[in-house]
């Protein structure tokens with residue numbers, strides 16, 4: 524590797540953050556947006572429009588196809604679920620043609636399966652799709668969502684001055700808390716401040732939100748995945764201290780299971796999102812996801828890295844034109860000796876085959892007794908490697924090598 528290895532981790536800088544007891548590991552689920560956007564024409568698209576049938580059908584797949592068992596728990600409604608106006612008492616309500624049974628019936632449907640329901644609103648005057656926003660209605664909306672037994676709120680940030688966000692997002696957090704229902708709170712706040720990084724006050728954001736969308740919305744392409752990775756890589760030093768149990772950066776939805784990306788590209792996304800301890804919220808059509816993609820999305824060893832209880836956001840430690848190397852401390856650890864296990868990802872982003880050789884000690888893996896190495900995509904043990912040993916990797920185009928290096932005898 525040509526480039527220098529950056530310094531490793533300050534393990535958990537102590538940060539005062541929102542403590543509502545929720546999402547101690549990154550939330551996992553399914554969300555409609557990147558696959559179905561704001562399609563409201565159910566005549567033309569009876570199986571692909573924003574209506575209650577869509578969410579029930581995806582929930583059915585989550586239960587019967589193993590996603591729920593793999594950890595995917597939330598079914599997230601995104602924009603365009605509402606009627607165009609509030610009712611006479613100022614409450615939001617769902618479009619009655621597309622949600623004839625209402626949102627409360629939908630949460631019941633989810634809860635009966637052991638799933639949870641997420642909903643979408645916007646802090647501004649309107650949602651991004653032009654539906655009624657929460658500005659001036661925070662309390663009644665929080666109480667409405669609680670009354671509907673909703674478990675998660677994604678609060679977008681269209682149609683409002685970004686200077687109002689610090690107060691506004693905090694106020695909605697307080698309104699949710701006052702509703703008395705445990706509702707995970709996702710803020711789109713910093714995603715609206717990409718051009719004003721100094722206003723991305725992650726300390727403040729982590730005090731009010733359980734997770735926050737950060738950077739552009741994902742679209743259905745590997746190019747989009749790469750642009751998100753690049754943004755997070757360049758901003759990792761100011762992000763890493765504020766990621767942890769109950770307060771997560773959200774680099775946006777997992778798009779594996781869609782035909783717009785290859786299997787290898789889907790593995791790259793799952794790997795890097797797991798390195799970051801990012802939410803794993805899929806956007807695809809679970810009715811049509813093929814078996815190979817399903818195995819990628821449900822890989823238990825990869826999900827275990829994402830869900831590792833330390834909740835540390837891993838770091839890019841070496842970078843060349845073709846290769847990025849990421850390291851994330853994970854359990855098991857030996858607190859007496861101040862040692863952790865690690866997940867290591869070597870990602871080939873060029874379009875040539877690459878042979879890579881990297882010494883463990885260069886990546887900060889310095890336990891003299893070594894590490895038991897396991898390949899998380901090939902599901903194979905690679906034996907014990909010591910700090911002076913090297914990972915010897917041959918990577919196919921745009922492929923990724925992802926291992927867990929466990930402290931031995933723990």
Ligand SMILES: *[C@@H]1O[C@H](CO)[C@@H](O)[C@H](O)[C@H]1NC(C)=O
Nearest residue numbers: 563564565606607618620621
């Ligand atoms: C409900 O959605 C349909 C489109 O599916 C639209 O035609 C109708 O106007 C909407 N109703 C309300 C009250 O917004």
Ligand SMILES: *[C@@H]1O[C@H](CO)[C@@H](O)[C@H](O)[C@H]1NC(C)=O
Nearest residue numbers: 542543699700703704705706
């Ligand atoms: C409200 O906030 C308090 C203090 O952080 C917390 O203990 C409690 O669990 C929260 N309640 C809800 C419903 O989120």
Ligand SMILES: *[C@@H]1O[C@H](CO)[C@@H](O)[C@H](O)[C@H]1NC(C)=O
Nearest residue numbers: 753756757839842843844845
């Ligand atoms: C890593 O290398 C790639 C390719 O040269 C480059 O585009 C990217 O900006 C680099 N990332 C960082 C964080 O330096």
Ligand SMILES: *[C@@H]1O[C@H](CO)[C@@H](O)[C@H](O)[C@H]1NC(C)=O
Nearest residue numbers: 531532533534860861862887
């Ligand atoms: C534990 O290890 C980390 C990472 O190597 C280091 O930054 C930290 O200072 C160590 N803590 C103690 C108490 O030695």
Ligand SMILES: *[C@@H]1O[C@H](CO)[C@@H](O)[C@H](O)[C@H]1NC(C)=O
Nearest residue numbers: 873874875876877918920921
């Ligand atoms: C990395 O990916 C590129 C492009 O996808 C490919 O051409 C190249 O051979 C790959 N490198 C390795 C080591 O496999």
